[in-house]
Every structure is written in C-alpha cells, then in structure tokens.
Amino acid sequence: MSTNGARRLDVAAIRNDFPIFETGIVYLDSANTSQRPRQVTGAMLDYFEHFNSNIHRAAYHIAEVATERYEGTREKVRAFINAASTKEVIYTRGTTEAINLVAYAWGRKNVRAGELIVLTILDHHSNIVPWQILAAANGARIEYVDIDEKGELRQDQFHELLKRSPRLVAFSQVSNALGTINPAREMVAAAKAAGATVLVDGAQGAPHQGVDVRALGCDFYAFSGHKMLGPTGAGVLYGRRELLEAMDPFQSGGDMIKTVRIEGTTYHDLPWKFEAGTQAIGEVIGLGAAVDYLSGLGMEAVRAHEREITEYAYEALSDIEGLTLYGPPPSRRAGVISFSLEGIHPHDLATIADRDQVCLRAGHHCAMPLMTRLGVAATARASFYVYTQKDEVDRLVGSIKEAQRIFK
Numbered sequence: 001m002s003t004n005g006a007r008r009l010d011v012a013a014i015r016n017d018f019p020i021f022e023t024g025i026v027y028l029d030s031a032n033t034s035q036r037p038r039q040v041t042g043a044m045l046d047y048f049e050h051f052n053s054n055i056h057r058a059a060y061h062i063a064e065v066a067t068e069r070y071e072g073t074r075e076k077v078r079a080f081i082n083a084a085s086t087k088e089v090i091y092t093r094g095t096t097e098a099i100n101l102v103a104y105a106w107g108r109k110n111v112r113a114g115e116l117i118v119l120t121i122l123d124h125h126s127n128i129v130p131w132q133i134l135a136a137a138n139g140a141r142i143e144y145v146d147i148d149e150k151g152e153l154r155q156d157q158f159h160e161l162l163k164r165s166p167r168l169v170a171f172s173q174v175s176n177a178l179g180t181i182n183p184a185r186e187m188v189a190a191a192k193a194a195g196a197t198v199l200v201d202g203a204q205g206a207p208h209q210g211v212d213v214r215a216l217g218c219d220f221y222a223f224s225g226h227k228m229l230g231p232t233g234a235g236v237l238y239g240r241r242e243l244l245e246a247m248d249p250f251q252s253g254g255d256m257i258k259t260v261r262i263e264g265t266t267y268h269d270l271p272w273k274f275e276a277g278t279q280a281i282g283e284v285i286g287l288g289a290a291v292d293y294l295s296g297l298g299m300e301a302v303r304a305h306e307r308e309i310t311e312y313a314y315e316a317l318s319d320i321e322g323l324t325l326y327g328p329p330p331s332r333r334a335g336v337i338s339f340s341l342e343g344i345h346p347h348d349l350a351t352i353a354d355r356d357q358v359c360l361r362a363g364h365h366c367a368m369p370l371m372t373r374l375g376v377a378a379t380a381r382a383s384f385y386v387y388t389q390k391d392e393v394d395r396l397v398g399s400i401k402e403a404q405r406i407f408k
C-alpha cells in the first residue's frame, strides 16, 4: 500500500498504455503537458476516422454519434469535478481561455473603477495578465499575496487584503512553478466571507489533486485537458450557474444563439451560450477518454503515487551538493520540483539531460513575478505523473552529476 493507504497504481501496466515510452525517453515535464494514453488517442481517432462530422446541427447518424460523445464528455467532466449541472461545464481551449472568458464576460461588467483584485505572486501568467488587462480597462487595482521562505502563500497577508473587500480573488490550487499546494478550501471560504467572487486556477489541481467544486465553494474553476492525459485544445471553465446566466457571451457567432434577426439576437441557454463556432470536437471526445482513464485509476491513487515519487525525488536531489531546491517540503507540494545548480544555467542542464533522453523543463515557467521574487531568472523543473517511475528520477540525478562533471 502507498503512504496514505490509497490503492496503489500499477505503473508498469499504465506505461504500456503510452506508446511514447517505447522511445526510451524519461519524461519529466508533465506539469507542462502530460503524455496521452492509447485510450485517449484511440477515442479521438475513432471520431476522425468513423464519425467525423459537426455537432448539434445535422440529422444524420454520424453527426448524432459525434454530438452524443461531445455532450457525453460534459457529463463525465461534471461528475469528475462534482458540479451540480452540466450547464456549469463550459468547454474552452484550456485554462488560459477559461480565465480570459471570465475576465472579459464577467470582469468587464462587474469590476468597477477603484475596486480591488487580489492575486498571488505564485500565479501563472494566465492568471495574472487577463486581470491586469481588466484592471487597466476598468480602473481597478491589483494586490499580490506574497510567499514565505518556503514558497507558501502568506496567509496573514491574504487575510489583511480580504479586509479591504476585494471584488475578485483569483489564485491557483497548485503552483506550477514550485508545486505548492495552496489551502484552497480555506482561502475560498475566507474570500467568499469577505464578499469576493473567487476564481481558482485548477490547471495543476484537477490533474493531480482532483477537485470537488461544490466542496471547494469557488465561483469559477479553470483547467486544461492536455495536462491530465487529454489532448491540447480542450479545457474547461466551471462556473456557478447564477453567475454564468448573468454574464454576456465571450465570443459570438454560430451555435451560441437562439434566434438572430436584423433587429437583434437572443442567446442560447447554458452552456452553449459560451461555445461560439465549431468546437474542438475530437479533442473534447479525447478529454472524455482522459477523464475516464483518470477516474479508472482513482484520484486518491494518483495523489499517493505522485507523493511517493516526489518524496523520493526530493530526497535524492537534496543529497546533491550545490543544488538549491525551491518550495515547500514534499508533504505540502504536488509532483513538481524546481531547483537550480550552482554555476550551471538551467538551460545548460536541460541540454545535457536531453543527451540522456531526459526531458526537463528550464525557464521561468510562465511565472516571471515569482522568479523575480525568488531572485532568479529561471529554474530547472522536474514534474511527475501517473507513469513516472523512481528509476527515471535516478536518470535525472545521473544527468545532473554529468552536468556538474562537465562544468567543473
């Protein structure tokens, strides 16, 4: 049994579902994008080869099948995140588009001049820039919650900011750069009690921690299919129904309307009001297969496996001289480890690792404010998922030692 008593993942069997591992690569960049199992690519191929057609509008059989699978994914996603209704599940291209949707369709109408938006220094650019644009357009102000020396959000500062009655609070469930697991439930409850509308960026939360949006209590929750074994181009915005009903459309055109007359237009019901134009049908079907795959593994088992690998990697990396680890201890982080090596640029390390077929991310991880706060331009980052094995961590350690040998 794994550390917290959850069912153990059969990693060898899982790896057989991922043809890419036959190439021999060690893939340590799942926080960036995950790999896809045959079940996902197979579901998409089935659509493209056997019932490729547009949805919602044709009377023939293959279009009915396509529509059924597309809408069927919505129910799978609803159950996966425990939303009250499929009307609250909006397909987007990913987390970025989901947050932009809220920033435009909710933000422009609801955030007024002088009002406060609370973000955090840990956030990904896609949960910062849309709010900066909104603040500039509407004359709002932004304050950022800082981190402590362990890379965890300063809750004292967060609560101080809540006393100023922010209109919006937006933060990530899990940091992509440090792996910090934020106390999302407590933060949402406090922000709601302060009267704020709350968006949680679940890009690194849904794939690794899972989510129950009703228990979390947020107003909006955004995530990307490609970080949870699904394809690129299909993600989700969850929104509380009352809020979505009151919002104007984000994009407009075909499919999101009830009637269009030259005098004006009436919009479609939820969720289609927010799905203008032909959607990424094959990708949404792939997302459904990814949700099935993860649900089959069980999110508790996914978390337990990542915890085990993360503890192993944290310990192995801690033993390396000249290596600095960023972020909290393994018990309070997801499967992400950012680090730097004395005298070796992260990009050089990633290049040397690549010679050993080890895929390692180097850069600012779309979190430049956080990098500035840490006083670094970039870090190296290893991130893990359901298919990661301990011997892959050993391969990473080997690449790091090789880089140290070369740069000595």
Ligand SMILES: Cc1ncc(COP(=O)(O)O)c(C=O)c1O
Pocket (backbone or CB within 6 Å): 031, 032, 093, 094, 095, 096, 097, 124, 126, 127, 172, 174, 175, 176, 201, 203, 204, 224, 366
């Ligand atoms: C925490 C977080 N938020 C948002 C995003 C943006 O996701 P996407 O590029 O899929 O829209 C990412 C991607 O790395 C992320 O890690």
